[in-house]
Amino acid sequence: MSGFRTLLYKEVLRFWKVSFQTVAAPVLTTLLYLLVFAHALAGHVQAFAGVTYLQFLIPGLAMMAMLQNSFANSSSSLIQSKITGNIVFILLPPFSAGEIFAAYLLASMVRGLVVGTGVFAATVWLIPLPVGNPAWIAAFAIVGCGMLGTMGIIAGVWSEKFDQLAAFQNFLVMPLTFLAGVFYSMHSLPPFWQAVSKLNPFFYAIDGFRYGFFGQSDVSPWASLAFASAAFGALSLLTLHLIRRGYKLRH
Amino acid sequence: MSDAAGGLAVEARDVHKRYGAVPALCGVSLEVGKGEFFGLLGPNGAGKTTLISALGGLVRADRGSLAIMGHDVQRDFRLARRAVGIVPQEIVFDPFFTVRETLEIQSGYFGLRRNGAWIDELLERLALQSKAGANMRSLSGGMKRRVMVAQALVHRPPVIVLDEPTAGVDVELRQTLWAFVRGLNAAGHTIVLTTHYLEEAQQLCSRIAMMKDGRIVALGSTASLLAEFSERVLRVKLEKGGLPAPLAAGAALEATGWWRIPIADVAHVEDALRTMREAGAAVASLEVAEPELEEVFVKIMRREEAAAR
Ligand SMILES: Nc1ncnc2c1ncn2[C@@H]1O[C@H](COP(=O)(O)OP(=O)(O)O)[C@@H](O)[C@H]1O
Numbered sequence: 001m002s003g004f005r006t007l008l009y010k011e012v013l014r015f016w017k018v019s020f021q022t023v024a025a026p027v028l029t030t031l032l033y034l035l036v037f038a039h040a041l042a043g044h045v046q047a048f049a050g051v052t053y054l055q056f057l058i059p060g061l062a063m064m065a066m067l068q069n070s071f072a073n074s075s076s077s078l079i080q081s082k083i084t085g086n087i088v089f090i091l092l093p094p095f096s097a098g099e100i101f102a103a104y105l106l107a108s109m110v111r112g113l114v115v116g117t118g119v120f121a122a123t124v125w126l127i128p129l130p131v132g133n134p135a136w137i138a139a140f141a142i143v144g145c146g147m148l149g150t151m152g153i154i155a156g157v158w159s160e161k162f163d164q165l166a167a168f169q170n171f172l173v174m175p176l177t178f179l180a181g182v183f184y185s186m187h188s189l190p191p192f193w194q195a196v197s198k199l200n201p202f203f204y205a206i207d208g209f210r211y212g213f214f215g216q217s218d219v220s221p222w223a224s225l226a227f228a229s230a231a232f233g234a235l236s237l238l239t240l241h242l243i244r245r246g247y248k249l250r251h
Numbered sequence: 252m253s254d255a256a257g258g259l260a261v262e263a264r265d266v267h268k269r270y271g272a273v274p275a276l277c278g279v280s281l282e283v284g285k286g287e288f289f290g291l292l293g294p295n296g297a298g299k300t301t302l303i304s305a306l307g308g309l310v311r312a313d314r315g316s317l318a319i320m321g322h323d324v325q326r327d328f329r330l331a332r333r334a335v336g337i338v339p340q341e342i343v344f345d346p347f348f349t350v351r352e353t354l355e356i357q358s359g360y361f362g363l364r365r366n367g368a369w370i371d372e373l374l375e376r377l378a379l380q381s382k383a384g385a386n387m388r389s390l391s392g393g394m395k396r397r398v399m400v401a402q403a404l405v406h407r408p409p410v411i412v413l414d415e416p417t418a419g420v421d422v423e424l425r426q427t428l429w430a431f432v433r434g435l436n437a438a439g440h441t442i443v444l445t446t447h448y449l450e451e452a453q454q455l456c457s458r459i460a461m462m463k464d465g466r467i468v469a470l471g472s473t474a475s476l477l478a479e480f481s482e483r484v485l486r487v488k489l490e491k492g493g494l495p496a497p498l499a500a501g502a503a504l505e506a507t508g509w510w511r512i513p514i515a516d517v518a519h520v521e522d523a524l525r526t527m528r529e530a531g532a533a534v535a536s537l538e539v540a541e542p543e544l545e546e547v548f549v550k551i552m553r554r555e556e557a558a559a560r
């Protein structure tokens with residue numbers, strides 16, 4: 001029997017034991033964003049037809065929280081284990097690279113999905129959303145969380161200090177999330193920035209996710225799914241390769 | 252269980268490892284038979300931890316091969332890692348969990364889901380029952396160390412490697428730990444141990460390797476190393492008269508007034524005493540000091556330093 005299940009369980013338990021910080025806090029932050037941006041931008045931003053700006057904002061903000069928390073889960077777990085040294089307890093058992101990868105990835109996705117669910121659970125009472133197509137919602141939630149879960153593994157494996165992880169987060173993950181069309185429709189941007197947005201895999205996760213609710217999006221959901229899945233797949237292969245080689249884990 | 256390696260528990264073949272420009276292992280070859288209690292000694296930086304890390308797959312050797320119970324640590328890593336339990340040198344723990352959770356999780360990593368009875372036994376034998384529900388954070392250093400020993404044993408590995416397990420642990424706990432490890436060895440487990448306390452190694456280990464600068468500089472049974480590198484000493488305190496010249500030549504006077512007279516073996520004690528009696532020296536008290544590993548160690552390290560110069 002393999003130890004994969006236990007590693008996954010342990011990674012989920014790790015954040016669940018401190019869910020006040022890892023789930024409740026990000027949900028609250030997201031609600032504050034909603035409050036502030038809705039107040040500041042309502043009426044200024046032209047979103048989709050028949051969709052209020054508040055409604056437009058919720059899936060984007062939820063996906064932003066899901067992406068950030070998926071990233072935070074694997075990256076912080078790995079960096080903490082590396083810095084405290086208890087990573088040896090994962091390196092000594094007979095895990096394959098694939099098992100380590102899958103356990104960290106799935107736990108990250110669980111955290112992202114729990115946070116996303118929390119955001120909807122907290123807002124649905126005040127601002128009901130249409131649920132156009134649950135399959136699209138689920139598909140983009142999974143691919144988005146997966147993409148950031150793998151990025152978190154890469155960042156956690158690569159970083160040797162908290163500073164380096166913070167740099168990864170502040171100079172890569174945050175800009176990509178904020179420029180992914182959480183607060184606006186891409187069509188409101190000048191053509192140059194529209195082109196730039198189309199290079200950002202986070203944009204596809206958010207745009208496709210929104211399509212699942214409103215049946216409207218900036219690009220076709222199929223194209224979004226293809227781009228986001230390709231990014232997820234490429235990142236997964238890279239991550240697996242790094243773990244298999246023992247990059248910065250087994251000297 | 253297959254005996255592919257002819258009954259070897261641990262086998263290292265010409266293992267090399269560098270950390271950047273720092274050579275840590277320079278061609279280490281070593282065999283530890285099943286059921287042995289083996290000591291790996293050497294000063295700080297000798298490469299002991301690196302060798303142990305390579306056995307556990309924490310470090311990849313640049314060259315050479317390592318096997319545990321006949322399983323190559325790279326090629327057959329799953330079988331090799333199941334066959335070994337390593338207690339790392341540094342005290343590490345996961346602050347998210349209690350002692351019992353830590354051991355249950357570690358069992359799960361080896362695919363063992365109903366390991367409660369063995370975990371209870373480990374907790375009892377390592378005097379940790381009262382701490383089973385305590386968070387790892389709240390334990391003293393010695394207790395954390397014992398949890399690490401339990402963690403290394405959850406999967407009942409035939410080979411157990413302890414990297415300086417008694418560093419910083421108080422005397423009483425050291426006794427508990429050694430009694431426990433001796434029991435494991437008696438039950439058939441192979442033990443590989445590094446320690447700074449040479450008298451512990453002398454008492455426990457049947458065979459010893461000494462390392463320095465990434466090389467093995469002495470290897471043999473504890474008894475043969477002692478016989479080869481250490482000498483017995485007759486210590487005498489004289490009531491009156493001086494030490495006769497033939498004995499005084501090789502002897503040394505301690506600050507306490509005791510003479511240390513080297514002797515080849517116990518039979519020569521007779522001769523030395525007769526020489527003193529005939530010279531009119533009266534012996535107030537005497538003892539024969541047993542050879543010590545400490546002395547062997549110092550001699551070998553000095554020899555290596557001289558050779559390196
Ligand atoms: N992670 C590392 N990075 C760089 N050098 C290291 C590392 N680990 C050990 N060394 C070096 O390798 C040599 C052997 O160290 P080590 O195996 O820890 O020795 P020992 O356990 O016998 O004290 C030392 O010179 C040490 O400084």
Ligand SMILES: [Mg+2]
Pocket residue numbers: 299300301340414
């Ligand atoms: Mg060491």
